[in-house]
Amino acid sequence: MKALMCHAYGPIDNLKVEDVPSPQPGPDQVLITVKAAALNFPDALVVQGLYQHKPTFPFSPGGEVAGVIKALGANVTGFSVGDRVLASIGTGGFAEECLASTLRLMPLADGMDFELGAAFTLTYGTSLHALQRCAQLKAGETLLVLGAAGGVGLAAIEIGKALGARVIAAASTDEKLALCRSVGADETVNYTTEDLRKRVDALTGDKGADVTYDPVGGKYAEAGLRATAWRGRFLVVGFAAGEIPKIPLNLALLKERFIIGVHWGEAVRRDRSEFTTDMKLLHEWFAAGRIKPVISERLDLAQAVDAIKRIANRQVMGKVVVLPRG
């Protein structure tokens, strides 16, 4: 089978499409014929050795897929060969076949095609966990989303609206902000041309956002924390800007703000029931038309290298989907 392979940490350009043997499922795994795999920012980090998860070499990037089960491990129950499924797998998805643990494997919902299924789990899973469980976002509250036109950002906008919040989307270009409005953002801030804190103050009657969702880090984190209300919740989701910010803790003290770390993968590893419950709600929202991944590009395996470079350089909007068989 063909797979995009990483043999050592290094430049993204080192990734190559190769012919490799089909992987063999372990006792609690299934083998999936990949119909679609979605790109996420961690794919750019993991091949450069910059991600917390360090897979053994050689490996393929690609953290989430949708496809058809080709073979079952000895202990697997509840799934059959031929089932249409979606899976969150960490790595291995940019390939014609991949392995998935049954821990984060789900049947593909009615009305969800392979491309939407591939682009569903990680971004919505992370953002629902962050907003509902970590921040306890309530209807009527104001949610500020940074990096809002990215994968987890767009999901946070839609989930914020589904939970009844007023959503302020912040991003770096007007084109990205137009996309945010198209999925439901009530207000927008261009944080390359406007002062984030002043604009959020103006939009909230000087109160600030009740919840701030930050997958960007860098210089935007402190501005986002300053834009957070008295006893507001600031969610540390990621550091796409590359720099892990060092925040003056007086900003937490002055307004009794809560700074909350979000680690979805570890949270669902510790409690599988959370994954099942959250995916059920997300599928209900999908069926009701309240959430739907924005797929901006469809690429083959060789084109995925360029897309991984572009997501690392802030040049991707919404979700890129890789179709391993073209």
Ligand SMILES: NC(=O)c1ccc[n+]([C@@H]2O[C@H](COP(=O)([O-])OP(=O)(O)OC[C@H]3O[C@@H](n4cnc5c(N)ncnc54)[C@H](OP(=O)(O)O)[C@@H]3O)[C@@H](O)[C@H]2O)c1
């Ligand atoms: N904590 C968790 O459980 C969890 C789960 C999934 C993902 N994450 C993390 O969340 C972050 C976002 O992931 P994603 O897949 O949504 O990424 P994405 O689609 O690339 O979105 C990230 C956004 O960050 C902004 N950004 C600002 N400076 C950037 C820079 N120098 N380079 C790249 N992007 C920059 C960009 O928006 P603007 O151009 O508008 O600023 C971009 O749209 C990543 O750090 C990822 O590791 C965390």
